[in-house]
Amino acid sequence: MGEEGWRDFQKVVHEDEEKKKYNNYMFTCPMCNSKNVKKISTVNRATSIAIFGLASNKINKQYECDNCKHKW
Numbered sequence: 001m002g003e004e005g006w007r008d009f010q011k012v013v014h015e016d017e018e019k020k021k022y023n024n025y026m027f028t029c030p031m032c033n034s035k036n037v038k039k040i041s042t043v044n045r046a047t048s049i050a051i052f053g054l055a056s057n058k059i060n061k062q063y064e065c066d067n068c069k070h071k072w
């Protein structure tokens, strides 16, 4: 594998990891149309309940955009 092939390989691996991180790009942000949308994990939700209590505005929000930080 030449140097270029190795770079391509790393790019593919990186993109694959990004896709996994962001739900295989299944969702897009309603604010900025970015595909860097994460599902907010139940661990994060449990943590925010524990820290901020039931009044936290993170409750009932399932997705977060990594681009503009919009949650919905």
Ligand SMILES: [Zn+2]
Binding pocket: 029, 030, 031, 032, 033, 034, 065, 066, 067, 068, 069, 070
């Ligand atoms: Zn966004």
